[in-house]
Amino acid sequence: MSKEKKNTQYLSTGGEGVKIPLWRKIGFSAFQLSNVMITLVTTWLMYYYTTFLKIPIVVVTLMFTSAKIIGAVLTPIYGYISDRLYQTKFGRKHGRRKSMFLIGIPLKSLTYIFMWIPGMSQPLYFIFFLLYFLITPMLSTSQLTLTSEMSEDSDQRAQLVGFNQAGAATSGIFASLFIAWIFKICGQNNVNSFVIAAVVYDIVGTLMLILFYNSVYERPVDESTVLEQNKISLWKRLVNIFWNFISAIRIKSYWTYLLMWQCEELFRTIRGDINTYFIIFVLLLSPTEVAVSTSVGYFFGIIFLVFFMWLQAKTNGMFSYRVGAWGAIVVFIGIFMLAVLKPAHLNMWWIIAMVALNFGITGVVNSSQYIFTFLPDxxxxxxxxxxxxxxxxxxxxxxxxLDSLFTLIIGIILQMTGFKAGTKVQAPTTVNALLILYCIVPIVLLLLGIAFSYICKLNVENHKIILQEIKRLRNGGAKKDVTPNTKAVVENLTGMPYERCWGNNKVMDITRSIKK
Structure with missing residues (x-):
């Protein structure tokens, strides 16, 4: 075995104090850098379809929703397959996670550009959008696993989460500034501006995915990564895919985390879906100002990330979440006032608001991603x-x-309020709907997220207790020797009796017998 491979295995199974090399952390962030592709989709594709291709907004949102939901149905299958790829020759050769990237990267690169080619029929746009969202989860699902797989050290995981967010912010800055430059050269009302941007983003995104692939490593083959010893029938495998999905949600720490996390995700989804519409139709600013304000916000997001990484180390993920959420609530109130009063120098005030909002967004996202790394343990x-x-x-x-359903609901609401595709000005009812969706709904979701953060008990201290107990059991320790405190923590986080833990349950296989 080569020295590099030994080091990789040591890093992936190491505990406290085992550091991941800096170049690998930077390479890990390249996955988020590749998201220049999806940034263009979330920021401009709906606007592009309704304004330049004259597709009705309800058709666009229905197209987006259908494609995303069909892709979502496949996602747990991707996760199930990826977990079990070490049982195949292909998986043992390339890795159970990296095998998914070998398949997905070229397919994503090919399908992306077709969503932006003008002059096609609506069914063709739907087909290529569907293909793109069938392939994207193959990559994102595998990437999500690697924060937990590359290290068992909480500090190293926190740093990977930080580099991940820094990559996302850098991606956002590039995506926003480049499209603004394209608008300046080719014109913001020119369909070719979007096509050129799509080609460039496709190339950059693919190169970043290749860099990511060559920088990460995963947990090597051992008893914990071989999930099935014997071949099972197709019917039982299909049952297990469904059962594994349900069983994950049953674990107490996951569903309490899920409530908090989804409040954060949904408020960002709503804002992202209508951000361009809000700036152009409510604030009456230009598409160029959309790009500039977005890039400035992302830039300051990197600075705020340093603060929240420090705050995570000093406190825990829940406190950071609350700080970010309260900060975002204050900013949304300010944005509401800007939209109503429209003061002088509105474009300057808007940029300031975007900087402040990114403080809150950075806090809730960093916290949610950090806490997620504890769940596999x-x-x-x-x-x-x-x-x-x-x-x-x-x-x-x-x-x-949920993202797709909210997108569809937004489209229906805007259509009902009289939204008109291809026009420069919208009806007052549409403007009011955009104002409520952009400012009031996120405030409600953030308040719910703060409340749920008090329910979720998965923090750094409890996570360390879980890791210590896993290590003891891996080394042959008896379950009867568990300490009362550890037993209480395990039962509180899992939601099941300690005696039913460590494989003595039906969580992975509904047909499994349970020891009394």
């Missing part, structure tokens, strides 16, 4: 196996379905 104390792929799949599926 809670699952291992239940199953005695590593199912990072399962949780990544469940996360992506739930997020995509």
């Amino acid at each position: 809670v699952d291992e104390i239940v199953t005695a196996k590593r199912r990072e792929g399962e949780y990544a799949g469940v996360n992506t599926t739930i997020d995509t379905i």
